[in-house]
Amino acid sequence: MMSDATRTEADEDLLQYPAPQPVVHYAEQALLGALLLVPERLKTIGPLEPEHFANTAHSALFAAMRTVSPPAPEVHRSSPVWPNQLLYVAQPQARALTASYLHTLISVCPTDAHAPAYAQMVRSGHARRVLRRHAGLLAQAARAPGPDPAQTVLTRADQLAVYLDELATAFPSHPGSMPRTPAAPTAAVPPSTEVSDEERMLLAAATAHPEHLPRMRWLHESDLTTPMHAALFACLTSLARHGAPVDPIIVLWEAQQRGLLHDGFGPTEVLDTVSHPAGAPEHWGQKILQRALLRQALDVAARIEALSADEATTVHQLTTGSRRALAALSSVRSRWHQAVGDPSSRTRAAAPTTIRTAVRQPAARAGPAVRHPARPAR
Template identity: 60%
Template sequence: MVRYAEQALLGALLLAPERLKSIGPLEPDQFADAVHRALFAAMQTLVPPAPEAHRARPVWLNGVLDAARSTAPALTASYLHTLIQTCPRDAHAAAYAQVVRAGHTRRTLHYHATLLTRAATTPGPDPATVALAQADALTAHLDDIATLFPAHSGPTPRAPGSELDRPDASETALHEEWLLLAALTAHPDGLPRMRWLHEADFTHPPHAALFAALTALTRRGTPVDPITVLAEAQHRGLLHDGFSPEKVLGLAASPAGTPEHWGHKVLHRALLTQAHTTAHRIVALTTDETSTIHQLATGSRRALAALSAVHARWHHATAPVSTTPARARAPAVPAARPTGRPATRARP
């Protein structure tokens, strides 16, 4: 579709070069085809002739062809005539330009989403910072979309056609989640300080359910130890062949580290997983040619909202604790004694 719009736009500009002033902001790199980019760049470097001169001689066509051949040597005069023939009406050049901008916007959003996928899945010293920075760049691009394509009433965006399957939990993830549960069983007083961790952050559903059981015990004020945790797990139907009572009783056998340390590990992995899921959903939206730019932008913002929620919890979990001492209370100022004389009334 975008290729036909590019051809129609260039044909309109070859027919009526004065339309260049009415198509709105458009750059050569917003064209998908390399030859079309060369042609539009050539048009921007030339001065359009007067309408009378343009109708009398093909000065405009020859000038555009010569200027574009510097970057597109294979360009021929016959292709210019093909572009002119594919243009239904040159008066609709602004509408064709809007379709070209929409195509470029879709490709750019797809590119940013691909970079987010790469940032969320590539190992590095600080992958969370890289992924969040890429998410900010994607959000900035969505802000540009709102400027170029004002919001309007229309159908809501459809859900992506393919959902990303949750990856299988790695041995490292399972081990760190179990160490977190063991640390919380041994030191349940740390759980109220970890409101930034949710059971959805766990990769293994039984671990998430056991974390919910620990949270419930703490909120009710019930003492937390392996026996009370086992009783809560039984009430929640968590005991089965792969999750035996002996395993629950062994939670506090050898706790290592603090709950906050292992909680950061779990939340960090959940942040990267959510970044990958968000990028996958946006890529699916950009590849759906039936969605409008308005639907694409709305669906992308909804996908980023889920990542922003995890980002807020990650910021709360990793923010340094303020060590500034409380401000000393100012000494009370004694009230002035009454003098027995009435106060002088202020005059205007």
């Protein structure tokens, strides 16, 4: 065991100063204190559920308030019947609840007349937590391998869009609705060997079959992760667009004309990259585009997590910023559906019961509706 003499100053500070509670914790306390003081305030606080509380004990206490009928006002003023009944019902779900803590809740409530304002704060805190949870699920879907990762990501994105629609209705706009939180920095992930190999296979296949490139407008050079590969793909698409002949030597010449050659990537490397084709360009292009879709989903999740971590943003600012972030995914998903001709793109996924127990058909969504163009002629 560490002796007192070996404890550092930082250890002492950690023991003496626990992490402060979030602001919404005090709003939950004030609301419950108001309802303990005046049970009739339950009728004035608007729609509120036990799961809206971040604190488990607070959630159990509010659930008990929804279950136990309060006594008559004159009885409540003269006897602690209401608090005792609440403790009896809530304590099996929250052992930390005590009569002393109920007195604390009452003492920290500035005024019971402000219960509706406290309830709105509790709803805002819950909305922030659920939005962050949606972002986490979107990021998890983008990282987790699976048989159809693109569809899993798009399903999560649709569920996030539905929730944003609900927030936009529940929390109306106000002046200064645009979020001021800086965008989360995009993590620079070096391409893996597998990714680089797929990009080289695309370039070689496109060099051997340039007639396919006009049908692959759904693939952009920004979808490739290696800068030199992206530049060579731009060379190929430019040649195909102008109807010029294409072979490895012509691609090398085009790369030279664009100033792409350097000591680390000279003629030998270019010829090696665009030669030895295997498979169709569309096959490799779809693989690359799917990776771009997953990367964009990770960027969206990181942006929403950064917004929700900023306590200074209102729920409407969170909604506005999250919709803008999600809109960046719409362009990539539209191109993905063009690439695969996915008929399921017409159907919008329902929200998962683990996040929302019920959803409404929204009037508007975070991004433009998915278009489903016909498969290009092969």
